[in-house]
Amino acid sequence: MSRPSTDFGQAGTDNGEVVVTRLDAAINWVRANSVWPMPMGLACCAIELMGSGGSRFDISRFGMEVMRFSPRQADCMIVAGTVTYKMAGIVRRLYDQMSEPKWVVAMGACASSGGLFRTYSTLQGVDRILPVDVYIAGCPPKPEALLDGMLLLQEKIRKEPSAKMLFRGRGD
Numbered sequence: 001m002s003r004p005s006t007d008f009g010q011a012g013t014d015n016g017e018v019v020v021t022r023l024d025a026a027i028n029w030v031r032a033n034s035v036w037p038m039p040m041g042l043a044c045c046a047i048e049l050m051g052s053g054g055s056r057f058d059i060s061r062f063g064m065e066v067m068r069f070s071p072r073q074a075d076c077m078i079v080a081g082t083v084t085y086k087m088a089g090i091v092r093r094l095y096d097q098m099s100e101p102k103w104v105v106a107m108g109a110c111a112s113s114g115g116l117f118r119t120y121s122t123l124q125g126v127d128r129i130l131p132v133d134v135y136i137a138g139c140p141p142k143p144e145a146l147l148d149g150m151l152l153l154q155e156k157i158r159k160e161p162s163a164k165m166l167f168r169g170r171g172d
């Protein structure tokens, strides 16, 4: 059973025309509900990632349907598939081109740990080159698993000290 949110409250008037909240809660509410993913489809898991955008699963329920193929317009890289050493540098460069704040989801066994490919050509987990926020198990994970992982990411975003990070480096 979900607990009622304590982030927002009414104040000031009898009919609730004034809403009070914490700056963190307001920023995180906006960020968590408008994640723009960058699909980093590298192998078979990418097909399931594409499926999550279809009407059967409907990722737009969570405000995440705006898949961007430019790193400058995205804030969440979903790494879906086997990361080879040949691609690793390119994945890292695209991540570096995304602006802050940004998050990373490792979708499937290959992206999380190299999966069944314990070979000289395969990176044993994308967390060797990127800070991963959420790992999703499966080979491949179904679209439901991706949505579950994205809900976990939303929970993580809601707990971030966003206001502090916003003013960091401005003499605070």
Ligand code: SF4
Pocket: 043, 044, 045, 046, 080, 081, 082, 108, 109, 110, 111, 115, 138, 139, 140, 141
């Ligand atoms: S985890 Fe399985 S389905 Fe996903 S990329 Fe690796 S081999 Fe393919």
